[in-house]
Amino acid sequence: MxxxxxxxxxxxxxxxxxxxxxxxxxxxxxxxGSDPFVGAQAEVSLPxxxxxxxPNTEYYFVKNxxxxxxxxxVQYTIISVGIAKIMAGGGYSFGYIKPDKISxxxxxxxxxxxxxxxxxxxxASLGLNVFGLLRxxxxxxxxxxxxxxxxxxx
Numbered sequence: 001m002x003x004x005x006x007x008x009x010x011x012x013x014x015x016x017x018x019x020x021x022x023x024x025x026x027x028x029x030x031x032x033g034s035d036p037f038v039g040a041q042a043e044v045s046l047p048x049x050x051x052x053x054x055p056n057t058e059y060y061f062v063k064n065x066x067x068x069x070x071x072x073x074v075q076y077t078i079i080s081v082g083i084a085k086i087m088a089g090g091g092y093s094f095g096y097i098k099p100d101k102i103s104x105x106x107x108x109x110x111x112x113x114x115x116x117x118x119x120x121x122x123x124a125s126l127g128l129n130v131f132g133l134l135r136x137x138x139x140x141x142x143x144x145x146x147x148x149x150x151x152x153x154x
Contacts, residue, residue: 036060050078071137072092084124121134
């Protein structure tokens with residue numbers, strides 16, 4: 001009983017000291033189409049671990065369709081020096097696409113699928129936290145999509 005109480009107290013103190021930041025992100029996919037995107041994110045970091053949870057959502061500007069992703073990412077800080085960090089990570093990706101209706105034709109049904117991403121990048125605290133990531137995402141049976149992601153959190 002004492003061990004359970006101690007475990008609950010430790011977990012409560014760690015979660016109480018978690019840092020949560022919110023931010024915006026944007027970027028562009030490399031390759032066919034070079035679709036730009038914008039989105040929002042949260043960063044949840046625990047003070048004792050070099051791990052940050054980064055759930056985020058992105059809306060893609062594609063022709064003749066509505067497209068969005070939800071990503072549940074985890075980033076590991078490899079090096080932290082002063083105001084700068086180098087990180088790598090990955091996560092679960094959930095994609096949604098709904099083709100627009102073309103005049104005279106029924107619009108195809110929306111499609112959803114899931115997959116994963118891997119990423120590497122850097123972050124700096126310059127009043128606001130700014131970051132840049134190179135990311136590769138694979139959703140469903142499609143090819144890897146390479147992206148450059150930049151953003152800020154506050």
